Amino acid sequence: MAMNDFPTPIRDLLPSLPDQCKHISVQDLRVFLAVSQAGGIRKASYGLGIGQSAVTRRIQRLEDGLGVSLFERSQAGVRLTGAGWDFSERARALVNDLRIAISSARVAGEGRNGHLSLGVLASLSQGPMRELVSSFVGRYPQIDLTFSRADRGELMTQLNHRTLDLVFASGAPNLADGDSMLFTEEPVFLAVAKFHMLATKASLQWSDLIEANFVVSSDEPGPEVSDHILRRVSDLGRQARIQHHRLDREGIMSLVGLGLGVSPMCEHWCGVNYPDVTFVPMKVEGEWECLPFSLRWRGDNDNPALRRFLSLAREVAKAGARSSAPS
Structure with a gap:
């Protein structure tokens, strides 16, 4: 993604960059690092799967934007200049940090990490709720779970003020409590x-x-x-x-x-x-x-971990609905 493709508020966070540098893209940095590692444009273009002319243009654009030469050219290939060495270290760190940030955002968006706060008016010693929590921990070990126990009024207050993601309590689903489902x-x-x-x-x-x-x-x-x-x-x-x-x-x-x-x-x-x-x-x-027990949550809660928990809860509830006999 090019720097000038970012939303305006993000671009405004970079006022100290020269205007020509704002057009440097992540792909430019990837090409530069590939050439640095390969020690030549031909090898880099082969590894990147793009033409040599495209690699050359990106390097030239990068050097023009920075106002320095990053490579010394010769028939044997290219060598980093002093400025090129310094820039390569910082560019590699920047690209790696961006890769980690993107990966973390995707994982969080899939509900595979993050945090989930549960309010319970029951024991987790056995039963479907214990089964649900155990299955969730096994499937999503990176999600941190915290549990709260209090009277119903306090738990519902915490739920409505977004300090809890979900409440498990006795009773049938009640529209007055927000979104809910009969769990068991x-x-x-x-x-x-x-x-x-x-x-x-x-x-x-x-x-x-x-x-x-x-x-x-x-x-x-x-x-x-x-x-x-x-x-x-x-x-x-x-x-x-x-x-x-x-x-x-x-x-x-x-x-x-x-x-x-x-x-x-x-x-x-x-x-x-x-x-x-x-x-x-x-x-x-x-x-x-x-006796019925329900899960209650806020419909406007966009916590991905909550969505994963509810999806698994529906699976467990469906399996448990086959029998209500005492175990």
């Missing part, structure tokens, strides 16, 4: 103490839990879990007994392991081992109970 429907399990009588069952119905004492976190996704319990138990004409604790997931599981209550959870949390806790899958009207 995960089976629901009940976490119970291993010595609890419910732990011996192959599966559980909500009718088995009418007298159960539920322990739930006050923090996300605790309120959502509480709403789910209330809805399911009230459908049976009973009032659920729920105790809220200012504990994280690990703290709630500790209470379950001590026999102080039970707690529903989705399959992705079942990849973590908690002392004296086991997980029993839930059924509703004879079918495995599942």
Whole structure:
């Protein structure tokens, strides 16, 4: 690309160059370096695949623009002058830097490097989201991933202010949250103490839990879990007994392991081992109970890494849609 082919703002960044030098092209530099390396115009033209006259014209134009002789000519070939040696070192560095810049831009444009920020309201211990992240890391190892965990409102705020590229959270796709897709429907399990009588069952119905004492976190996704319990138990004409604790997931599981209550959870949390806790899958009207989980992002986010992630997410979601049975 010729220097004068650059957009006007870029050309304006080069006010110190003489006007005649602004017409020097990258191809001129490539030809000059080829002649320098070959030690002759004939050899250089053969290596470049262009005629000797074209090589000669480019060298002459380069010398005229610079106002110095770059080569000493003789019947044996050409030799760099003092100015030619100095110019060749700087020209080679310039061409190499440009080649690297172009390559880096292409790689970034293809989403093969860069950065992706993910907000998660779930565990990555197992399940489709873990599979997605693992596959993405294997396919695009040059992309840096960062993860954030917070309540839903904070994650959505970060997403809308472009500090996050994508949020993975429970719920069906919602147009109010921007662009979104249903990623998976995960089976629901009940976490119970291993010595609890419910732990011996192959599966559980909500009718088995009418007298159960539920322990739930006050923090996300605790309120959502509480709403789910209330809805399911009230459908049976009973009032659920729920105790809220200012504990994280690990703290709630500790209470379950001590026999102080039970707690529903989705399959992705079942990849973590908690002392004296086991997980029993839930059924509703004879079918495995599942909850939807969606990916949410901004449609105007042009991060190539995000586009690659979403493309792979659709592959994983399509494969996972074949079965919603507990693993």
